[in-house]
Amino acid sequence: MIIDFHTYVGASMLGQRSTEEELLENMERNQVDISVVCPVKTIDPFFEKENQYMAMLQKKYAGKLVGFCRIDPNLGKDSERILENSIRVLGLKGLVLHPWEETFAINDKKVFPFMEICQEYHVPVLVETGYPWVSHCFQVASLAEKYPELTFIMSHGGQFDSSGYALTDVDYVMNKYANLLIETSGDYSDEGIENIPTRLGYHRVLFGSHFPWLNTELEIFRVQRASLPREAKECIFYRNALKILKI
């Protein structure tokens, strides 16, 4: 079984686009059973329509797609209302935050009210991580420290760093905060996908493809190739996601 914890559907105003049919076809081709689907950035700064679209997809493809909502914390109370509505009324299962595209620091106090809401409804928070100015893993960790009851998933192994230097940072913060997890898309092989589960437990890593930006076949292969026991790979590919998504 494979659960992909990080996909997008829609036409992003920043250029990338994918349709629900393309996502489903891609899942079929790569034998992905369930995908977490996130809204792309559009000209609607409140993400209301996109969140409704995620809820529609979740209903239409029940058991195959799990919808996350997205908000812009810069928009304060309006976004708080939208987040609460997305979880309580639309039934979306988590929150994705994109500090780079919405331009806010993940550990800014303006983010805190949204974490209170996620905590109240017990939904996980997926953070587009690895942008040193707004969502370096240390910044995500600073937020995770304040909300120990919340589960934070850092995308891309917690880093977007071709030097590899941020791997040490990811290892450090993962060791310190048990409510931090990483998602595997684009992660390094040995220091990321192999080291974290071996050192800190199989439950700390989730498979994600970052469709349509990255290639799902390659991202699956990245985990298959890791020198890890079968049990660890099962945790990464689906067991951890089942638990977090309460499936």
Place this chain on the structure above:
Amino acid sequence: MRIIDMHAHVDVCEPLNWYDTAEKLIRLMDEAGIEKAVVSAYLNLPGPDMSCAGRLWKSIEPYQERFMMFVRMDPWFGEEASDFLEECCGKYPVRGVKLHPAHYTLHPFGELTVRLCKKAGELGLPVLFHCGDEMMCLPLQIGELAAKCPETTVILAHMGGYAHNRDAIEAAKKYNNIYIDTSEVPLVKEIKWFVEELGADRIFFGTDAPCCDPLVELKKVQLAGLTEKQLECVLYKNAVRVMGLE
């Protein structure tokens, strides 16, 4: 098809917890069918550990037909760095220079780096730049260096990083002594974009192994939708031509 890796590493660097021996790399190369790899260390020379060029050579000497040694350098040392490079070339079969500007904190287009890269060009050595999304490693900055050293082959690693691919293409279009390597970044369709924009003869296959898995890096290039001819150029023909291999 032959496969030559233009970007890999051999070094043991305890402060970074990186334990990348020649044997570990050879195992991964064999698995992926890689015939030969460019290797450099993780520390700069001249620097706090002056033995690292000797250590690298000692590690790879038993498998010397599998490796091409690049010396990782620090241009801060000016004349001393140039002299050291020449001295290294006398002692070891040095095939190129590796520079990581974020490690030693110098602008790539500044006088010190230009001087060292010109020296490398005089010695017939290509210069592989760590190139990515960090200050002092940006493709357009390194492009200015390439303009000042037209006789030196300059390789931009990592396709310019995660967010600067467009800039890597722009720099390489402007200066024909620039080449690109595919290592580390998880980008697939972008490889085809680079080939379409620059031609397949400007792109090298690279892995950044052993931290990155060579089989994953190879699959990435194979998934990019290149023609057989383009794939041959990327996987080995360009390396054979530029490095003067058989």
